[in-house]
Ligand SMILES: Cc1cc2nc3c(=O)[nH]c(=O)nc-3n(C[C@H](O)[C@H](O)[C@H](O)COP(=O)(O)OP(=O)(O)OC[C@H]3O[C@@H](n4cnc5c(N)ncnc54)[C@H](O)[C@@H]3O)c2cc1C
């Protein structure tokens with residue numbers, strides 16, 4: 428039951444970020460993991476409290492309370508404390524298909540709900556999770572697992588982001604034959620081509636795809652299922668179809684960009700950056716080297732753009748934020764900085780955020796090249812590269828039309844269900860709930876897999 432006095436004996440010790448001026452010189456992981464005895468002590472801080480809110484995973488007063496995957500946190504913290512990585516791994520994998528992703532990019536709702544955090548620092552659940560799965564991979568514990576019970580049913584999953592991968596993993600281990608279709612040249616969705624390498628190294632995404640391939644999942648890349656002929660063929664040839672195409676429809680930049688060069692949506696910019704940097708692929712989208720950059724928006728995507736531009740050697744970067752500074756202050760009245768803002772501060776001497784600002788007009792030269800932007804209060808900023816991290820309004824219409832499923836902003840299902848308007852077509856992830864987080868995509872994928880399994884077999888033993 429954990430070490431009853433652990434939370435009094437040991438202080439919280441998080442994985443530390445590498446110094447900003449050092450890490451901007453490469454594209455490697457920004458964190459230095461705490462390992463060995465110190466990691467076991469972090470497990471021992473978990474007091475196995477009577478009501479572990481950390482794993483509740485409910486919405487309380489409009490906020491996510493605890494882990495959406497209901498990870499069995501006190502159990503694996505207890506095993507971690509004893510250095511029993513094998514058992515900790517078994518309990519972790521029971522509820523989370525991809526801890527190597529959540530252990531890096533999850534905002535850790537568990538820690539916000541941790542009882543220990545009520546009067547002290549919460550347990551380092553997020554970092555403990557990463558430690559368990561990385562120990563397992565590096566010690567040969569993550570071997571392919573096969574099921575003896577083969578159902579004879581086949582399922583196609585369209586889209587290979589975390590939602591699609593979770594559906595595929597669950598249904599494959601259940602004994603169905605699973606094919607994943609991906610329109611891009613590699614599987615992984617935003618994990619593979621959106622989130623930059625320093626936050627989620629791309630070899631880790633490929634490591635998981637390779638493991639799933641060894642376990643029998645078939646991946647077909649470079650195939651766009653929004654082609655009606657392809658969609659109809661998939662509908663005919665598979666017992667069930669699961670659409671996990673993400674929320675790819677970007678929100679408008681909010682200003683007329685006609686004929687102006689140098690304005691890009693964040694996803695296009697980041698995709699090109701990963702392609703160029705990690706895979707040596709040439710792209711038409713320029714990098715930020717030597718440019719004065721303006722990023723519109725806040726959140727993960729905007730920060731990833733700021734950090735990417737800094738690594739590419741931009742001359743300057745600012746971030747236009749629509750809401751006021753006061754909306755972002757912590758309980759101590761201070762403005763927290765994420766990794767990208769910390770880097771901008773170190774390189775340019777100030778936080779990149781400019782609050783209560785949005786773009787009113789673009790200033791271009793005779794050739795159409797962007798030279799500056801004017802904000803709503805009339806301020807002119809020099810700018811040769813404008814990146815719009817303005818969010819996503821929903822999923823794309825073309826793929827929904829090709830499969831004939833009802834869509835408003837996202838694909839319509841009954842509340843809390845995953846079956847679409849067509850009986851053997853299901854949906855999950857951002858395509859279903861709208862732009863969200865990796866942990867929610869995995870949770871959606873697992874929940875959709877239960878419905879698919881019940882549809883195929885008449886019952887389910889998935890959890
Ligand atoms: C830049 C960025 C940074 C982010 N950072 C974080 C973070 O730090 N932490 C966090 O928790 N979340 C983060 N998110 C959000 C998170 O990545 C998403 O919520 C998550 O990836 C959604 O998973 P998904 O599987 O539903 O969709 P996606 O990951 O978008 O995957 C959808 C897949 O479907 C494929 N597809 C689409 N249409 C077709 C078609 N017609 N045929 C075949 N394939 C198709 C796409 O190519 C894609 O591979 C970030 C998002 C972005 C954009």
Ligand code: SF4
Pocket residue numbers: 493494495496498500523529530533534535536537538552553556866
């Ligand atoms: S998936 Fe996220 S919320 Fe759940 S235990 Fe891991 S870090 Fe916490």
